[in-house]
Amino acid sequence: MARRVGSALGIVILVTSAIYLLVYLYRWEWNRALIAGLFFVSAEVAVMGTSLLRRLRRIEQKLDDASARPLAHLRNSAPEPKDRFRWLHDSTTHMNVFVPVLLGAGVVLSVIAHGVERLAAGTARPTLERGLANRLTALALPQGGLLTPTPVQVLPLRAHRPGHRTANRLFVVAVAVLGALGTFQAIDLIADATQTRADAIDHSSSLELTIQVKTKGRGAGEADTAEALWVACRGVLNRHVDTMTDHPERLAPGVYRLQIQPAVGSHARRRLEGCLEDSTIDRSTGRVVSMVEVRP
Numbered sequence: 001m002a003r004r005v006g007s008a009l010g011i012v013i014l015v016t017s018a019i020y021l022l023v024y025l026y027r028w029e030w031n032r033a034l035i036a037g038l039f040f041v042s043a044e045v046a047v048m049g050t051s052l053l054r055r056l057r058r059i060e061q062k063l064d065d066a067s068a069r070p071l072a073h074l075r076n077s078a079p080e081p082k083d084r085f086r087w088l089h090d091s092t093t094h095m096n097v098f099v100p101v102l103l104g105a106g107v108v109l110s111v112i113a114h115g116v117e118r119l120a121a122g123t124a125r126p127t128l129e130r131g132l133a134n135r136l137t138a139l140a141l142p143q144g145g146l147l148t149p150t151p152v153q154v155l156p157l158r159a160h161r162p163g164h165r166t167a168n169r170l171f172v173v174a175v176a177v178l179g180a181l182g183t184f185q186a187i188d189l190i191a192d193a194t195q196t197r198a199d200a201i202d203h204s205s206s207l208e209l210t211i212q213v214k215t216k217g218r219g220a221g222e223a224d225t226a227e228a229l230w231v232a233c234r235g236v237l238n239r240h241v242d243t244m245t246d247h248p249e250r251l252a253p254g255v256y257r258l259q260i261q262p263a264v265g266s267h268a269r270r271r272l273e274g275c276l277e278d279s280t281i282d283r284s285t286g287r288v289v290s291m292v293e294v295r296p
Helices: 002-026 030-068 072-077 098-123 127-139 164-193 222-237 266-277
Strands: 206-215 249-252 255-261 284-294
Touching: 002 030, 002 164, 206 222, 206 266, 222 255, 222 266, 222 284, 266 284
Parallel strands: none
Antiparallel strands: 206 255, 206 284, 249 255
């Protein structure tokens, strides 16, 4: 029971970490994606290692069972070996002269058989061969050879009906094609969601960014942490932007506002939000409260 629970827990962790890995990649939260990837790899190694160890234990158990079976009862119950050719090496039986006599008799019988064979070959007639040839006359070739025109009966062709094998093959091919298309579609969606794209920028507008900062055990204050988050994440916009204030404006405890000029597009906003809410700075977390585009 404990082994099954452990296997089920490993599979759950594997699936969950894979889902979170894709989610963090879509949100552009790279640090969390790396952590989820580490959990995914660890769970995969654990599941595969557990499966291999289980197989090895089964093989080892079979080998132990095979080696533990005693063979003494087979040896004890076996009959006594019999010396079939004792007369060849036992001098008390006076049978050691039988082998030369037997060999000599074999030579004499071989000579007699050879003489009988030569005599039969010289006096026999091919009676059996002639009878066999007469019986095989019906199978002989025609007088004019195979080029003699003879009526040929053409058998009608039977209509081919697809059987179960054809249907099964078509079903397997259809499932394979649909699976490949689904896999390619999923890969295309993930690549499209995590691809950097150029957004249309309105240089006359600005973006009002409001973030909430929480620190834990840090020496720097919340205002410095908010400014450090902005400095660390402004590079993901892939272009130069300016802020209308020198420092983040404090709206409430832990809540700060920045006004960015010009406003960024939707794709850049997702990258910026992922960086701000990611574990970018140790012992501090950020959350994007709002992103409002301000037009003149």
